[in-house]
Amino acid sequence: MSDIIKLIIDGKEITASSGDSILIAAEKNGIEIPNLCYLKEMSPYGACGMCVVEAEGSPKLLRACSAKAADGMVINTQGDRALKARKIALELLMGDHQGDCIGPCSLNCPAHTDCQKYVAEIANGDMEEAVRTIKEVISLPASIGRVCPHPCETACRRQHVEEPISIAYLKAFAADEVLKNGKHILPETAKETGKSVGIIGGGPAGLSAAFKLIQKGHKVTIYDKMPKMGGMLRYGIPEYRLPKAVLDTEIEEIRSLGVEMINGCTLGKDITLSDIRNKHDAVLVANGAWKSSSIRCPGENLSGVFGGIDFLRAASLGEKPEIGQKTAIVGGGNTAMDACRTAVRLGAEEVSIIYRRTRDEMPAEDIEIEEAMEEGVIFRFLTNPAEIIGENGKVKAAKLQVMKLGEPDEKGRRSPVPVEGEFITLELDSIIIAAGQKNDPAGFEELETTKRGTILADERTFTTSIPGVFAAGDTTNDGASIAIKAIAEANEAAKFIDAYLDGIEIPYKKPVLSERSITDDMFTEYEKHPRIKMPQRAPEDRRNDFTEINLGFNKKEAIEEAKRCLSCGCHDYGHCKLIKYADEYCTDCKRLAGEYHKGFKEEKLEVIFRDQHKCILCGLCVRTCEEIARQGILGLVGRGFDTVIKPEFRNIDIRSICANCKKCAEVCPTGALKIIK
Amino acid sequence: MRIVIGEGSCGIAAGAGKVHTKLSSYLVNSDIEIGIAGCIGMCFLEPIVDIYDGKKLLKRLVKVKEEDTENIAVSLRNNDFEALKKYEISTEDSVFLEKQTRIALRRCGLIDPESIDAYTSDGGYSALKKALTSMSPEEVIEEIKISGLAGRGGAGFPTWFKWNAARNSEGTEKYLICNADEGDPGAFMDRAVIESDPHALIEGMLIGAYAIGAKNAFVYVRAEYPLAIIRLQKAINEAMEKGFLGNNILGTSFSCFLKIKAGAGAFVCGEETALIESLEGKRGMPRLKPPFPAEKGYENKPSNINNVETFANVAWIIENGGKAFSSMGTENSKGTKVFALTGKIKRGGLVEIPMGLTLREVIYDIGGGIRDDKEFKAVQLGGPSGGCIPKELLDTVIDYKALNATGAIMGSGGMVVMDEGTCMVNMARFFLDFTTKESCGKCVHCRIGTKRMFEILTRITEGNGKDGDIELLEELCDGIRSGALCGLGQTAPNPVLTTIKYFRHEYEAHINEKKCPAGECAALRTYHINEEKCKGCTLCAKKCPVNAISGKVKEAHIIDITKCIKCGQCKEVCRFDAVEIK
Amino acid sequence: MCGHCCNSDLSLLTEVFNDMNGNGDNLISVLQKAQDIYGYLPTDVLYEIAEKTGNSPAKVMGVATFYTQFRLKKVGKYLILLCKGTACHVNGADSIEKAICEELKIQDGDTTEDGLFSLKTVACLGCCSLSPVMMINEDTYGSLTPAKTVEILREIRGREAK
CATH class of the missing domain: 3.10.20.600 (Ubiquitin-like (UB roll))
Structure with a gap:
């Protein structure tokens, strides 16, 4: 009966048994034909249209799952027509598929930390595993957890229920908890490669790159001009937000992996870029942005005028800068908040914020603004320094231009405009200009720079104008940003440095991902459970010293908070056949998007959680339940576009009819079915 | 004298039933017989009353209204045909029938569909007799082959080939199925045949069953045809009584049973594998082919499916010979x-x-x-x-x-x-609305693809079309055509492709100029009042739901287009045709 | 038994099941007969049919929701089937639908509050030459205009009010 037949697939002459489908014949010979609704154990179904192939002499595409292989057939699985049909099929499916491959938290994190995973691990009480997960990306979790402005939380979907998950604090909690127990979660390091990398700058970028590169077996040396490692984390962020003892511990962990750390080493003075280049096989420039920007205001040269980060650095070095009784900080960002609150702690009696817009436009985080207000900082919105008035070369007052918000522009942003002739004079002993920061080009003259004076680095590969020299973080391209962005760049740069050292190139393709668009009714099903407040020291108490103001979660609180996570990211990402093919065939998975089919979530099948939004109606679960499990609990309901799959049974105990075999979830090609028990 | 009233569904809808009742009451105690016939196909003239003398048609009265019946009855009683003249069909309208050549419809509207005697006395079932008693199944198939008869359901596949495949298929239990799930909106010939000449279908099917060796046959009739189902069931019952159906038909060894299965409303069941699923009592979702129904059809047994019109030709071919049939038509399309x-x-x-x-x-x-x-x-x-x-x-x-x-x-x-008043983009949208609703939802290309096409066409007709939409439609058409599982999906793009091919400028006008050249798309219309024609009757202003029309009595009115919601009510009420669409 | 809101007299189905065994009726035929009895397909009836036909409830539900003829909700005393076939479309079926919806204040698929009318648009009634066409229960109305349609509906309503 089973005669041997010969046919050609993709130019390869193969043999198969008569009766084999083209798909089976191909598979037997190691040729994979994509499919989403096919399972060897069951008869072919023909829904997905992914397995279409071209056959010589046939004007129509054949579905390889059902078309029988025949002697002498010439099949092309990669022909243009077949590829086009598959692409359309996938674009149609993706345009009707509502799910997040990756949670918005991770997507919005510049470093793509797997927030959902570690939050879940925290919810499970497994802090060590959580730290392990975080350290895949962030080498300084306790520190970053305290200071990160957490873009993850900005994107967190839970805010549509009530408030976002406290992702950053949870991270700090897990890391603290592990360190408290004297545990150090450290990655394995590969065998030594004999290659070495010199890193200029020991801030978050430099340390992150070092952490990554040492794992790859390379020798790493960090050169830093300051007395201690940590960069802006140490010298730009006040102690009351990030105790330096925490930072020290985490830096020591990195050092313990074998990273050589040289402090007090200034480029151009103690060593040159070419020295470092010559000493190492590759160099990463990550020296940050340490110069305060000017606001081009008369009187800026007077004594008693400080740059924001200069002031913070002096304070953190214990230098007690002379700010007197009355000081004002110009700016509305996080540095301004750090500066004003540091000024409070240094004993100034009247600390003001001078900001030319209103609170709504302030770039600083809300919580920081609130905390500063609690600590007695006066916010002078809609004012802008017109002149710093001096007496004997020393600041005496500031003449402030009163501003108002102009008409909104196309983007709806309202720019401040001066109210003509209206000024306020503010008596001052000092003024701190926290209006941004710049990098210092000294020592990097050999490298090509951008118009704004930053080092020009390729945005994907982080290469600079000198081969073997890479650059990342605040010192490059767009300049200063948040720590996690610098970490993200350093991690990527490390990948390319590693590849460079191995002499390979990393091809680039932006992965195709599914992202759910948000609708109003999407979150109505959830019970409200407000975010757990971080316990804090009282303002009147904390404003007197630099001791950390946050008291930290206890374990119960942390777990409770972590359990609020909606787990937006798909459990199936990584196994999902749909996204695998979409990534292979499509470039824009929302090109053919339109109205979505009716979706819903339900847990009627107790052991299986079903998310109909992700269902692609391949019918595998229905057929498996009927043909393999012989239960017939699942069925198609409705017709056409709005067909859904629903379990249907009376109000009787589900266990009496569902064999709990979980086969339906196993065969689901997407994340529509999830085993929950 | 005998009068016959055409009572197909549309005749009845036009009032034939009421005309019948009235005529009966007026003709009580006369020697004039009253009978019914099916549909003669002149729907524009319904209700139709034919007056016969024996088999001879004396007069054909058309568009007969209830109020005409008394007059007609009196004239009939008086044999005053002159008085009937005003109801008679015009010479011009007679052309409609005269120019036709009727085979499938040969008895439609001429005989009483509810009487097997009417059928047999007109030569019915003689072809069956001929086939069963003087031809082998192979000879029947050969005759059909000679005739060149092709599937009338749409695909045009040679009938003999299907019969032959089913005949040669392994297995003793075979099925013959008639596809009477006439789902194409705009087609109703199958309904007319069943309602008007059900035995022609039965006879054709019996010959087919004999040819392929099927003992059981089904007619799958769409549920929207209740009258067809009633008449066909009656015909089946009578045929059973008279021995044309059942065991040992006409005393031969051939036995065949026929059953009606009523569809339940799904266009896709016109697709043969979906029809089979539906016959089995399942959701009508097409199966993969191969295997074809000739190998594995109903209950996985060899099955042959033909359309009503195809079967309606069969008896004629057997009676008159395949050559007579193939002498009509063109090189590749016979009959x-x-x-x-x-x-x-x-x-x-x-x-x-x-x-x-x-x-x-x-x-x-x-x-x-x-x-x-x-x-x-x-x-x-x-x-x-x-x-x-x-x-x-x-x-x-x-x-x-x-x-x-x-x-x-x-x-x-x-x-x-x-x-000229039909917008071709809207026409394409209409069909895609239909296919979207009728898509079974099984395969991706059809389920989501037709929906997307419908959405794009909708936005074009609503004035929201985008540059590149035509190309996107063409791309989708191409993808759906090659990727869809069954005929419904594969052909769904045709209305879009042909309208783009021949009326691209209409698409472009909608997209680029935001205009509907035919004036049909409401969102792209502007209403305005022709001053010359407007008499100032104020009717439109009163009717306007948003008070967009102003003007003084007996003076021309004006529509404020900024307020107008394009509901068209002004145009509807205007008695002077003064409201115009631009 | 089913625990749902409906409480149908299931004994009415006895004959249907007897017929089924006699004629070899398929699931669709059984559902059609059940709908003829109850006017629609209540959930408990579906479960009963599942049990007696040996099908899983999921399968019965699948069939009942696939075909447009089946109704899972009660319909009005007068079921308006409005044809939206090609010929009717060309001859203005949309304006007829609008007229019905406005007159009865319902949408396609809905039933009026008083339970008198339900509206369902259908693909084609096969009376193309009388287009636009609608059927109200057993009666067909052809060559409709919006005004004529409203008149027909009001006439029925008037008749019912008496």
């Missing part, structure tokens, strides 16, 4: 084809013509051209699987090949005529 001529046509109804006539001949010579003397714009053939053929191609001959070349298809015979 006759029935069309349901509808839309903006003067004389609409069922038209059976030999293949090879041109579209123009059918539309103008038989159909009398466009209603209200408007301009012909396009004719839609083949329903949701077919396409729109423009004026320039009116001389296309009706045969499978020539019609396919235009991008349309022969289809089951829906022929919907459109005039």
